[in-house]
Amino acid sequence: MSRLAVAALALALGACASPPPQDRANAPEGTPTPTVCPKAVASIARCFSGHDSAGAYYLIAMPTQWNGHLVLHAHGGPALGTPKPERSVEDLERWAIMVKAGYAWAGSTFRQGGVAVRAAAQDTERLRQIFVTQVARPQYTILHGQSWGASVAVRAAEMFTATADGKRPYDAVLLTSGVLAGGSRSYDFRTDLRVVYQYLCGNHPRPTEADYPLNIGLPADAHMTQADLQARVNECLGLDKPQAERTPEQQRKVKLITDVIRIPASSIHSHLSWATFHYRDVVLHRTGGASPFGNQGVRYSGSGDAAVDAALNAGVQRFRADPAALARFAQDTDPTGRIPVPVLTVKGVNDPTAFVELDSVFKATMDRAGTSGHLVQTFTQHSGHSYLSHPTYPTLMAALLRWVNDGTQPTPASIARQCPALEARFGKGCAFLPDYRPAALNTRVPDRERP
Structure with a gap:
């Protein structure tokens, strides 16, 4: 249809x-x-x-x-x-x-x-x-x-x-x-994607924009659209181009994301969108303004190079899930069986x-x-x-x-x-x-x- x-x-x-x-x-x-x-x-x-x-x-x-x-x-x-x-x-x-x-x-x-x-x-x-x-x-x-x-x-x-x-x-x-x-567990990898992307790209947010904790998705008053996010992803990773037409630096970044987060390049934007707009919805409307998402204690690996993994773990931003927000989110979303x-x-x-x-x-x-x-x-x-x-x-x-x-x-x-x-x-x-x-x-x- x-x-x-x-x-x-x-x-x-x-x-x-x-x-x-x-x-x-x-x-x-x-x-x-x-x-x-x-x-x-x-x-x-x-x-x-x-x-x-x-x-x-x-x-x-x-x-x-x-x-x-x-x-x-x-x-x-x-x-x-x-x-x-x-x-x-x-x-x-x-x-x-x-x-x-x-x-x-x-x-x-x-x-x-x-x-x-x-x-x-x-x-x-x-x-x-x-x-x-x-x-x-x-x-x-x-x-x-x-x-x-x-x-x-x-x-x-x-x-x-x-x-x-x-x-x-x-x-x-x-x-x-x-x-x-x-x-409480299904979206952990999207939190990981959010911080790894920012470590590599530094444009979500840009250095000229107000900083905020990445685990809230976006601030309440942010005016970013899906098209804006897509443009930033393409700017950094070249996902709008065939792999052969991406710069060596874009290819390196895409490979690191796919190796560490274990998702295909074709789904990077959709998952990053979720970790942006849906996270904001959760924080603003479901968990009282605090984030239930965190990456404290995560050891990132998968690049195949110990030095690269070490730099990544040292460079990514770390966030701790708010206990009350996590409990509230889990009560709504976690199955009991x-x-x-x-x-x-x-x-x-x-x-x-x-x-x-x-x-x-x-x-x-x-x-x-x-x-x-x-x-x-x-x-x-x-x-x-x-x-x-x-x-x-x-x-x-x-x-x-x-x-x-x-x-x-x-x-x-x-x-x-x-x-x-x-x-x-x-x-x-x-x-x-x-x-x-x-x-x-x-x-x-x-x-x-x-x-």
Whole structure:
């Protein structure tokens, strides 16, 4: 779907929206309004949209050949700023495979932008209630979290374990490309990137600009834009040029970052953006003005030259996470593992955004909670993050439904065996690695002192 078409559809959704969130704080939920479906599912589904009582937009797709089950989607990101209906349109387009496989699909924009996990979990549960009371009653509801949305789905599954009639709101959880180590650990490497970048480039901030602690992202009154940041990154690293056209000094700096932070050059800007704008959002709006991010005690290595590593460790700025801010951020974002229903995860082993090693932390969390019997983790050969392949997701959904329906717990091997049978319907793309086990997170992201 073109950006113009997405915008047009979003306008249609917005046109049927109710008054702004501040006027609807205690309002009852309105009836979802029939709307035009995105092109990807227009021929196979009916769509409904609305604006919930907390201010979130949502979009629902009901396939004409419905299998009776609902996929309740928690999106990745998160975006900053005021939610817009385009978000759910784009999500449905990306996850059209669920509707094509026969599942009803429902996705919320969430009521607010930024890193607010528990609030997003509440918005997701609110959408489930809207679907159940005003659209249809599914046989099973699968809670699907993608990327950052995986942390939202985990928190929702922990927070909402029974409805008023004593039934479980979610029958199972699917976590894809998930950020699963909680806010207290998942973003450490971005803090490391921020200080290493500044050590090498010295332009974020520039020497002529007011200094500030890098672990706050940006000061509240800073006027930097994404374009400004991109320009500074290109100025220092030449990421807007092919590698061969970068200066030797730019090549040296890029190599040092990729070797030490262990991310590809193509993702330096996106991670640095997160450590700039999202960090500011966290500090200003989630943790009371103090930063939960720190790098005290980190030993940076990986350049292959002991002298270079030593100079780096001596030269980077050091910051200690504020104890109260870290505790507050962890309370909102860190999973407890107390999930009473089956959980199935998938992660590409070369995911450049949500490292595969994060999954080892999530398994340890489930182990500590005594719920490891509810967890099956799978891994694939894919190197993408936002979407792996068409047959991957129907395969996982089918395995989850068998687990819920008759108690047959899948294994990574059984899922890998079942995937090829779905390629005839959904296209090629099976790449499960049934024997893969992720290493510990600290083999990739160095440990640090924590309050």
